[in-house]
Amino acid sequence: MRSMDDNSINTSNIANQRRWQLVSIIALLGLVAAYVHAELYTVHGPFTKVRDWGVPPTWALVVQNMRWFFRGIAVVSLITLVVLESRYLIISHMIRKLVGLRFGTSVILLVLGVISGCYFLLPGYITAASDGIYYTTLAWLVKDVLENFQLPMWSNWGDMGFPLMQFYSPLFFGLVALVNFVIPDIFIGIKFVFFVIHVLSLFAMYLYVCNLTHSKSAGLIAAFTYGFAYYRYHVIVYVNKFPMVPTFLLWPLQLYLVDRVICDEGGRRSGISLAIITAVGLTCHTFFGGYSVIFASVYGGIRLFSIVQDRAIFDVRMRAVRRLVFWLAVGVLASLAYTLPPLTEVNLTVIPGWYP
Known part of the structure; x- marks a missing residue:
């Protein structure tokens, strides 16, 4: 009887861990989406203007109107990740597991490079000066x-x-x-x-x-x-x-x-x-x-x-x-x-x- 109970507990723990991993992945994707949105917002946003970029196109207006929505996603995603990491060490476990793979570290570095350098992929020129x-x-x-x-x-x-x-x-x-x-x-x-x-x-x-x-x-x-x-x-x-x-x-x-x-x-x-x-x-x-x-x-x-x-x-x-x-x-x-x-x-x- 105890063995069956232990198996059911282990199965439940595995299911919960997978569920929290899925939530963590969704939260990470939410942060990425919010970051990309923030980068797009800088193209025609109300920040320091070093030159006149012209009349904002339709996509820029859509980005501007959705700024608070994505800011909310960023806040919720960040809080979710902090809670999951502090209670279950989900992020640490996922990173260790990925680093342990043959090309895991390269994948992490590639993703970080693409996300952090996405402003080079934005529309328009970067010759601001x-x-x-x-x-x-x-x-x-x-x-x-x-x-x-x-x-x-x-x-x-x-x-x-x-x-x-x-x-x-x-x-x-x-x-x-x-x-x-x-x-x-x-x-x-x-x-x-x-x-x-x-x-x-x-x-x-x-x-x-x-x-x-x-x-x-x-x-x-x-x-x-x-x-x-x-x-x-x-x-x-x-x-x-x-x-x-x-x-x-x-x-x-x-x-x-x-x-x-x-x-x-x-x-x-x-x-x-x-x-x-x-x-x-x-x-x-x-x-x-x-x-x-x-x-x-x-x-x-x-x-x-x-x-x-x-x-x-x-x-x-x-x-x-x-x-x-x-x-x-x-x-x-x-x-x-x-x-x-x-x-x-x-x-x-x-x-x-x-x-x-």
């Missing part, structure tokens, strides 16, 4: 150069001979130009590049933090925070510092590789990868890439003193310093064509104060 139009024009110029085989070239459209001469690193604009061959509208093409880089940056941040802490949970939390950080939205959409976008992907990778080079993990492959990432960063933008090298060097110096004690002897540290300096130097030398001119001909730049 004049800098955005200028940077997009430079990408179009590279595409025109490649399309007409005008190499080498000189143009007064921007930066005294860009992209093959000096004063502006062309790699980011070259990437947008290549996408423009597939997506004819360059404004949509640059949004697609932003979206892909945004999603990949979450994977990069997860890789770095997971390697640093040896914790998948810490990596997922870092990726979540990194993806939804308002600073990224502000820099790209409102300030329009488009060349800074690759830094959000390259910077975590650079820190990850610095750790591996210091600990001598991966051998030359880690060093070569660090040199490539460093060169790519400098070739995307000398200013942001240069500061990335400086910060990576400072970070590496700090990490030398946080290595496990039985490995942190003087000789080990010195070898780690030599490896780190060597591979960072290789990366800088590989991008010298776009880092040396701004430094040696600083008086010829448009804004000399930006350079040392």
Whole structure:
């Protein structure tokens, strides 16, 4: 009799757990819907207007009229998730179960990347400031150069001979130009590049933090925070510092590789990868890439003193310093064509104060 009672209790517990899991999934979907609605609302919403977006279309009016409905859904969903997590640990159990699957972590990161970067998929342009139009024009110029085989070239459209001469690193604009061959509208093409880089940056941040802490949970939390950080939205959409976008992907990778080079993990492959990432960063933008090298060097110096004690002897540290300096130097030398001119001909730049 007791065995039958125990079986019925277990069956009831399993049924309740599945029921609460279903409720949790619905609540999560409610939060996602509310977040997407909030992003759509910003296109024609009554927030800070940096430019005139024109007459709101019908869909924008529908979004505006339903704003309180979705805000209510967000509040109810959030309260539901808090209650279920605090009483039954439903969310934690679901995440652990998903992470335990072969591609579970990748699925979580992909979903987080798509949701947090959905503002790149919104209708309209993201060139809210004049800098955005200028940077997009430079990408179009590279595409025109490649399309007409005008190499080498000189143009007064921007930066005294860009992209093959000096004063502006062309790699980011070259990437947008290549996408423009597939997506004819360059404004949509640059949004697609932003979206892909945004999603990949979450994977990069997860890789770095997971390697640093040896914790998948810490990596997922870092990726979540990194993806939804308002600073990224502000820099790209409102300030329009488009060349800074690759830094959000390259910077975590650079820190990850610095750790591996210091600990001598991966051998030359880690060093070569660090040199490539460093060169790519400098070739995307000398200013942001240069500061990335400086910060990576400072970070590496700090990490030398946080290595496990039985490995942190003087000789080990010195070898780690030599490896780190060597591979960072290789990366800088590989991008010298776009880092040396701004430094040696600083008086010829448009804004000399930006350079040392």
